[in-house]
Amino acid sequence: MVVLGRIAGPHGIRGQIKVIPFTEYVDGLMEYPVWCLSRDEKNWQIVRPATFFIHDNLLIVTLTEYSDRTSASELKGLLVAVPRSQLPPLSKDGEDGYYWTDLIGISVVNMQGEPLGTVAGLFETGANDVLRVRLSGSSKDELIPFVDQVIRQVDLESRQITVDWELGY
Structure with a gap:
């Protein structure tokens, strides 16, 4: 898994979360239809982002699995990751690089x-x-x-x- 962000906490009352992205572009995480969440980078929970908007360089995301503030607040501090195999190639010309x-x-x-x-x-x-x-x-x-x-x-x-x-x- 490649960690691409961290959940900062809930946003609003409808289960939205604030995500601090570690991607080049703030909305880069939204390219992935499935996210994996974990506190310890060992036990991963699969979730699906449904909607999002950008606010103050944060992603405000609705996950299909969470619909209220109470359940969303339990996600605070979790890491957001995707399998490395889901990432696009680093370069088109074959040069080495890094994310x-x-x-x-x-x-x-x-x-x-x-x-x-x-x-x-x-x-x-x-x-x-x-x-x-x-x-x-x-x-x-x-x-x-x-x-x-x-x-x-x-x-x-x-x-x-x-x-x-x-x-x-």
Whole structure:
């Protein structure tokens, strides 16, 4: 399974939920007719999204299996995933790549090998994508442009991104 979002909580009284997507586009999760929900990434529950709209960069979704606020509120904190086999190919030309979700939780170090933190999320600015890095030992985030001049290496196997970056740039 590939985690593509997290349920933030209920929305309204008709069983809608707020979903924080980990996809490039806010509505990217809606391309999948079946979602899998889990707290522990071991026990998965299958659900089907029925309707949605976007509000403040969140997906507001109605699941066919839930129709009231009480049952929807029990979903808060659950991860939303799809089978990796459902994802489209990374590139048309056969080059290696990665999904944003593959980068969440990876450690980030600078060129001197100093740990900066872990990837807490990514977002698009129009000009380029940006890594949101949760600083080591802190609740603060550092925003690092996801551009070739800064991102020197993405090693999914060792779960590390090397950047040409110093804190406070």
